[in-house]
Amino acid sequence: MDLQNVPQEGNKTLGGYRKAVYARDAGGHIVVAASNGWEVEEIVTSQAVEEMRSLAETARQNAINGLSSTLEYWMYARRMDLLLLAQSTGIWRWRIRRHFRPEIFARLSPGMLKRYAEALGLAVQQLQRLP
Amino acid sequence: MTFPHHRHAAHCESGVISNLVCHHGVPITEAMAFGLSAALSFAYLPFIKLSGLPLIAYRQPPRSIIRGLGKVLEAEFRFETFRNPAVGQARLDELLAQGHVVGLQTSVYWLPYFPEDMRFHFNAHNLLVFGKEGNDYLISDPVGEQTVRCDAASLSRARFAKGVLAPRGLLYTMQKPGVSTITPRVARKAILKTCRTMLAPLPIIGVRGIKTLANRVARLDPAAHRSSLFVGHIIRMQEEIGTGGAGFRFLYAAFLQEVASLSGMEMLSGFSDRLMLIGDGWRAFALATARMVKGRDALNPVILADLLRDLSRQEEVFFRDLKTALN
Numbered sequence: 117m118d119l120q121n122v123p124q125e126g127n128k129t130l131g132g133y134r135k136a137v138y139a140r141d142a143g144g145h146i147v148v149a150a151s152n153g154w155e156v157e158e159i160v161t162s163q164a165v166e167e168m169r170s171l172a173e174t175a176r177q178n179a180i181n182g183l184s185s186t187l188e189y190w191m192y193a194r195r196m197d198l199l200l201l202a203q204s205t206g207i208w209r210w211r212i213r214r215h216f217r218p219e220i221f222a223r224l225s226p227g228m229l230k231r232y233a234e235a236l237g238l239a240v241q242q243l244q245r246l247p
Numbered sequence: 248m249t250f251p252h253h254r255h256a257a258h259c260e261s262g263v264i265s266n267l268v269c270h271h272g273v274p275i276t277e278a279m280a281f282g283l284s285a286a287l288s289f290a291y292l293p294f295i296k297l298s299g300l301p302l303i304a305y306r307q308p309p310r311s312i313i314r315g316l317g318k319v320l321e322a323e324f325r326f327e328t329f330r331n332p333a334v335g336q337a338r339l340d341e342l343l344a345q346g347h348v349v350g351l352q353t354s355v356y357w358l359p360y361f362p363e364d365m366r367f368h369f370n371a372h373n374l375l376v377f378g379k380e381g382n383d384y385l386i387s388d389p390v391g392e393q394t395v396r397c398d399a400a401s402l403s404r405a406r407f408a409k410g411v412l413a414p415r416g417l418l419y420t421m422q423k424p425g426v427s428t429i430t431p432r433v434a435r436k437a438i439l440k441t442c443r444t445m446l447a448p449l450p451i452i453g454v455r456g457i458k459t460l461a462n463r464v465a466r467l468d469p470a471a472h473r474s475s476l477f478v479g480h481i482i483r484m485q486e487e488i489g490t491g492g493a494g495f496r497f498l499y500a501a502f503l504q505e506v507a508s509l510s511g512m513e514m515l516s517g518f519s520d521r522l523m524l525i526g527d528g529w530r531a532f533a534l535a536t537a538r539m540v541k542g543r544d545a546l547n548p549v550i551l552a553d554l555l556r557d558l559s560r561q562e563e564v565f566f567r568d569l570k571t572a573l574n
Contacts, residue, residue: 117492131362134392136257138497146501156537157487160479163540165364197298200368204409
C-alpha cells in the first residue's frame with residue numbers, strides 16, 4: 117500500500133479516532149500513517165454491532181411479551197453471550213438459561229441478582245427492568 | 248503530567264512494548280518490536296469461540312511479543328496477576344508512586360474512552376499507565392494518537408474482566424533494559440522463527456491454516472445469515488483489530504525493510520517489497536468480502552475461498568524463499 121492509497125474516507129465506527137497503518141512513501145520507505153478509516157472496516161464492524169443490536173432487540177420484545185426475563189435482554193445489551201455471561205458470573209449455562217424464564221427470574225435471591233448485576237455492570241434495580 | 252514516549256501504533260502489544268522500551272532508553276520502533284519477537288503468524292482455531300465465531304489470528308498469542316522481545320533484548324519484565332481487584336489496584340498505585348510506567352492487559356469493552364462501536368469483549372488489549380491524578384489514571388494507549396484518562400473503577404473492571412484470555416489484572420514493568428543494539432544475528436534468528444511458524448506442518452497454523460480456513464469458507468451456505476457474519480468476522484480480525492493493515496503483513500514488511508539496513512541483510516529489502524504486494528492481496532480479499540457483506544455483490548463463498556487459497560500459495564513461496572535466503 118502506498119501512502120496516497122491510505123484510506124481517508126472516514127469510518128463512523130472509529131468515533132473520531134484515527135488508526136495507524138503502515139504504507140510506503142514516495143521514497144519507498146514504509147512509514148506509519150494515520151488513517152481516518154476505510155469503508156471496508158466500517159462495513160464489517162457495523163455488521164457485528166448490528167448483529168448484537170438485533171439480538172438485544174429480540175430479547176427486549178420477548179421480555180415485553182413475557183416470554184423471557186430482563187436478564188436475557190441485559191446480557192445482549194452488554195454485548196455478551198451465554199458462554200461469556202457464565203464465565204463472568206461463575207453460574208452454569210443451564211442455570212442461566214433457566215433464569216431467562218420470567219417466573220423463575222422473579223424469584224431469584226438478592227445474592228444471585230447481585231452476581232448478575234455486578235457482571236453486567238448494572239444496579240440490581242436496573243437489571244430487573246428494561247431501559 | 249505527560250508521557251513523551253507515547254507513539255501512535257498499529258497494534259496494542261507491539262506499540263505498548265516498544266514505547267515502554269523507549270522509555271527505558273532503548274530506541275526501538277513498533278515494527279522492530281513486532282518482527283524481533285517473531286509475532287507474525289496465522290492461526291485458525293475453530294474450537295475457541297468469540298461470540299460464537301472461531302478465533303482467527305494473524306499473529307502469535309497475547310503476551311508473546313512482550314516475552315519474545317524481552318528474550319531478544321535480554322531485557323527483564325516482571326509480570327504480576329491478582330485474584331483480588333482491590334489488591335491489583337493497590338499494587339498499580341504503589342508502582343506508579345515509585346515512578347514506574349506500568350503495562351496492563353485489559354478488556355476493550357469496559358474502557359470508557361474507546362469508541363462505542365469498538366467496544367467488544369476482547370480481553371487481550373494492552374496499554375501503559377504513566378500516572379494518576381485524583382481518581383483518574385493517565386493512560387498511553389498506543390492505538391490512539393493522544394494519551395487519555397480513565398477513571399479507577401472502569402480501569403479496574405477492564406483489568407478483571409472474565410472470559411477467553413481473561414487478564415486477571417495482569418500488570419508488567421520493565422526491570423532491566425538489556426542490550427540497545429540490534430545485531431543481524433538476532434534479526435536473522437527471529438525471521439527464521441517466523442518462517443518456521445508460517446510453514447509449520449499443522450493444518451491450523453501458518454499457510455496451511457489459511458488453506459484450512461479457505462476450505463471452511465468454501466463450504467459456507469451462501470443463503471445463510473451466519474455465512475455473512477463468518478466472512479465479516481475474518482475481515483474484522485484482519486483489518487479492524489489494530490493490525491496496521493492486511494493482518495500485520497505491512498507491519499512485518501516495515502520490519503524487513505528496517506533490518507535490511509543492517510550489514511549483510513540488504514537482500515531483505517526485496518522481500519519487504521514482495522510482502523507489501525502480498526499485503527495488497529489481503530486488502531483486495533477484504534474489499535471483495537466487504538462488498539458481499541454489504542450486499543453490493545452476491546455472497547459467493549467459492550470466490551472468497553479461491554482468494555484465500557491464492558494468498559496461502561503466495562505466502563508459502565514467500566516464506567520458503569525467505570528461509571532459503573537466510574540459510
